[in-house]
Amino acid sequence: MKPVASTFVVLGLLAKKPGSGYELAAFADRTARFFWPISRSQLYAELSRLEQLGWARGTAVRQERYPDKRVYEPTADGLTALQAWLDDAPQQRQRGQELTVLMTFLGPFVSRERLADQLRICREQAERLHAELTAVVEHLEGKQEQTESHRFGQASARYGVLQAEATIAWTEEVQALLADECPRLESNQEPSD
Amino acid sequence: MKPVASTFVVLGLLAKKPGSGYELAAFADRTARFFWPISRSQLYAELSRLEQLGWARGTAVRQERYPDKRVYEPTADGLTALQAWLDDAPQQRQRGQELTVLMTFLGPFVSRERLADQLRICREQAERLHAELTAVVEHLEGKQEQTESHRFGQASARYGVLQAEATIAWTEEVQALLADECPRLESNQEPSD
């Protein structure tokens, strides 16, 4: 019963918004769906796993008009595990971009330094991909014999170029947000207000 | 031994550029990697599957300086199967976007109408997602109590907004390319040169 990446995704959703599996599925559908889709059955599977790991506590709630439900919330251990995972697991090469969005989504549970690091890495990767695909596009552009196959190859590469540009723009936005949050390079304490 | 989506991806790569598994892996790494990554072992598995299906023919090639290799090329049946799949399988909701890029990449094997259709669907989906996520961003913006959790939720939703915008811009590019190719709504014949 080892946790997988999706275990932490569900734990993170729970940390943002405790509730029943059904409610959590609706929340995930509004938020995490576009960067980390998860099926209903897997969501329920992860919830039992979290309970077995002692990372979430489920409480049966009686209802009259609707079927009874089981409401979950993260335990202290669960929050510790989540923060620990966010702080060092993400050295994975796979799903790097989605992981960065996940870490942003779960910003309150990540240290500012870690998040800034991840954003930098994400941006650098996007910049490398952008350079690589731009070169592909230009290479196909420069060919004397412009076959149909080349034109379509170029068009598909343009997709990657545009996505990479969007990623770079997004990282800049979030980097600016982080800079705004702590104008002096001091900690994550709120100044006053 | 039923074909899966990746079977057709490999078949498509082969149709664009016949060669050995090793060469194909390098080609995939330059081209399809960013929209349909495929591991080396799976590539080899798909090549044997294609041969068993009679959709590709492998020929042993002797080499002196390097190990012998097996060079593949699609059969007539294979090309027919590829075109048939491209023409009606893609009613899948999953990987819809990547499928659209794949179809663009394999443009020479898809009918113009089918490709135009797919681009339209892709664009409409991106527009719906864009509207949905813009609403999420604005909803979080409008809240009186701006928690940290909301700000980060907003930041992650912005990612989806920017990606959707990139997708929309890309579909417009390719739609323009298609319109350019056949200024009159005539067939896919090259006019003259």
Place this chain on the structure above:
DNA sequence: GATTTCATGTAAGACGTTACATGATTCA
């Protein structure tokens, strides 16, 4: 009366990855 909402899961299988295994040749 039909459909949607609420509510939770199981079972089977599709799909894909990493690690392992091998080994000659070329290049730094």
Place this chain on the structure above:
DNA sequence: TGAATCATGTAACGTCTTACATGAAATC
């Protein structure tokens, strides 16, 4: 001498999806 390139696969396992299963209450 050590690393990269060329070349092809197997075996084991991890991950996730779809379809199935159930059923009351609310809404149209």
